[in-house]
Amino acid sequence: MAPEFDLIRRHFTWPVTMAGTLGVGDDCALFLPPAGRQVAVSTDLLVEGRHFFPDVDPRALGHKSLAVNLSDLAAMGAQPAGCVLGLALPDIDHDWLAAFAAGFRALSERANCPLLGGDTTRSLSGRTISVTIFGYVDPAQALRRDAARPGDDLWVSGRLGAAHAALQVMLEKWSVPADAPVPDWRQALEHPEPQLALGGRLAGLAHAAIDISDGLAQDLGHILVASACGARIDCTLLPAADGLQMLDEVQRLEALLGGGDVYQLCFTAAPGQRDAILQAAVAADTQVTRIGVIEPQTGLRLIDAQGRIVADGFAGFDHFRA
Amino acid sequence: MAPEFDLIRRHFTWPVTMAGTLGVGDDCALFLPPAGRQVAVSTDLLVEGRHFFPDVDPRALGHKSLAVNLSDLAAMGAQPAGCVLGLALPDIDHDWLAAFAAGFRALSERANCPLLGGDTTRSLSGRTISVTIFGYVDPAQALRRDAARPGDDLWVSGRLGAAHAALQVMLEKWSVPADAPVPDWRQALEHPEPQLALGGRLAGLAHAAIDISDGLAQDLGHILVASACGARIDCTLLPAADGLQMLDEVQRLEALLGGGDVYQLCFTAAPGQRDAILQAAVAADTQVTRIGVIEPQTGLRLIDAQGRIVADGFAGFDHFRA
Incomplete structure (x- = not known):
């Protein structure tokens, strides 16, 4: 597999302009919560053959991978701060990756939820997608x-x-x-x-x-x-x-x-x-x-x-x- | 598969006592960063057959799944705030899960890095482990x-x-x-x-x-x-x-x-x-x-x-x- 670094760089790196935020490319991403806000966090795994069909439109899959996590923020009354993405892939299909990234990016930008980091690796069978999302919420207002x-x-x-x-x-x-x-x-x-x-x-x-x-x-x-x-x-x-x-x-x-x-x-x-x-x-x-x-x-x-x-x-x- | 909720509850829920923190069991977990601190975040995927042998000691694997993420915080100069865990498993083996959780928990408690939430699902082949970790760092002191x-x-x-x-x-x-x-x-x-x-x-x-x-x-x-x-x-x-x-x-x-x-x-x-x-x-x-x-x-x-x-x-x- 090509260096993992390059896949994230090539397909999943776009400008992040939020103050106090460091995106893809270091050991950790960084973001600066507003004073007094709680950070809300949720994680979801999507497994090929279980959560999506192998031949699903990759652009729609990129959208949905982020959408299901944004929905957890919505249910908490939280507003998006950012997300990270893990991808286990059986092969490197740049067309598939570009389409997946386009669907992910379009919703990321619309929801003001920047992709801050990621990890890609080769899987031995189908695709597995892991998204973890962060948001901010007033501690007194979280919808529990x-x-x-x-x-x-x-x-x-x-x-x-x-x-x-x-x-x-x-x-x-x-x-x-x-x-x-x-x-x-x-x-x-x-x-x-x-x-x-x-x-x-x-x-x-x-x-x-x-x-x-x-x-x-x-x-x-x-x-x-x-x-x-x-x-x-x-x-x-x-x-x-x-x-x-x-x-x-x-x-x-x-x-x-x-x-x-x-x-x-x-x-x-x-x-x-x-x-x-x-x-x-x-x-x-x-x-x-x-x-x-x-x-x-x-x-x-x-x-x-x-x-x-x-x-x-x-x-x-x-x-x-x- | 048994409801995912129950697997997390049964094996991966232990008391979280940090102020301002809500652990496993809601749409999102919540934590309250100290004022002025950046949140550092990192995510890693571990895939069976690629990052670990199928017959590896599950307790050691639980330890390592968290250790590799804590290491990313260390490299940023950040101190742990918490983590979330995603597990895709081909079957439910409660002995394996209990041993994996024991290894994960021992390091989680020693490093003061509570497990705040998780997602489990059935995979169609081997195990995939996703850990996302959060820490706090003074913005002026992060090791970039x-x-x-x-x-x-x-x-x-x-x-x-x-x-x-x-x-x-x-x-x-x-x-x-x-x-x-x-x-x-x-x-x-x-x-x-x-x-x-x-x-x-x-x-x-x-x-x-x-x-x-x-x-x-x-x-x-x-x-x-x-x-x-x-x-x-x-x-x-x-x-x-x-x-x-x-x-x-x-x-x-x-x-x-x-x-x-x-x-x-x-x-x-x-x-x-x-x-x-x-x-x-x-x-x-x-x-x-x-x-x-x-x-x-x-x-x-x-x-x-x-x-x-x-x-x-x-x-x-x-x-x-x-």
Whole structure:
């Protein structure tokens, strides 16, 4: 393999102009947090064949590798400070690297999240991508999973289910009618948009938050366990992606409640903040929907159009897991 | 695979008691840098079959995964703040995970570098380990690669060549006499000790520094290129690990100049700092050796016992690369 140094230099080095920041090229990168701010940090591994298809568009993969980490910052109410990238590659394909880097860089620049350093190495099989991201947050405003309170409204941003539906169709597990207009579900799967603007505005306003990477039911479950409370969701209120109505009811609920790779925010807030939250969503140019309520009784209760509980407790929707 | 959450919880969660720090279990970990300090960050990927043998002792591997990253902090003169861990594993072997975690934790606690978060996933082939580390450094004292100046002394810490010799013997490329006392080279390969205490004391005292992960000649080369100068090394001064005298001269020089995985520091400092540097080494309970000098003329010149230049420029020792 060519010297690792050269791969990072050639494909992943672009000007970093933040004050107090030293980018690619030394033993460590350096950045200078604003006084009194906490540093938020998150790390994700993406493995070929598990998190992405071998033939995925490398530009989209570069985007997504950074997007899923930015989504963790958004869920904490943090603003980006920078990131580092590790790449294990079976070979050196400069066209692939250039396209991956272009997708990564475009989002990095748009999100003001400079790439500060990296490590590349040869893998013996497929590609593995490791991104670690840093952000800043006011310690009093961080959106923690353990901060939900009984009586809170339960909200989600955006619309749900498209990424899951796209994956099921690509895996040929689900089919759509041949004469139906094909919705652009795949865009949601391959090009998720992290909700940084909304997360930043929710900091200090909402109580608990999480990003929906593993499915609404499972990720909300983490909030409920950490906060020692429960929730009730009105399934008729779940905001569905375009085209999900062509699925049958079981598939539709699976996509909405169990579908991962969404990277929207699920959050809780006091009912007195409803107007402020709707205004935050307008300012962030996104949609938020109130889907239920936090309750003292642990567990998750799903309510259908007739007001009946269709699933009670976490066990009831385990089969929805993607 | 069992939920990723549980693997991190079960094997990699131990109490974190630093003020302002939130560890494993939320979208992001949080830590609060001291006012005015820069955050230093470094990331490394370790790939099975490339950076470690599949049957390596998992406890030693846990130690080394963190040690190589701590060494990057040491080379920057930074003190540890915390780290995050990514693991891609072909299966869940709780005995292996427990031993890996024990090695990681022992060094984490000794170095005061808490594990703040992680991500685990199933790989389709061997194990891949990703560690990203953070530290704090006074912006005026960071040991940068571009800070060497002509006239500086050139120093290395510790002794060189053991890890490379161990690897060559394990790969059956080199043999040692059957009747020779076998030196404990393998300890150097599998259990490197990062030079944090020395690095911290060199901050503000030395000029440039780098850790020797890829071999002295190659890593020093990064300092020389970044600093736009050259160096002269007196090969008779290179501090050799025990037992290297049983090798022939070519093997010995290859181990000393080209051998990687050393994790000692190579650094430059003004001649007026010699006493201070020797005192820093005593305080850090380690050895430092002055091996040469930084010169205005670019390139690296290796001088033998007769004062002759045995290799001139970087091309001259490319074959030493491990």
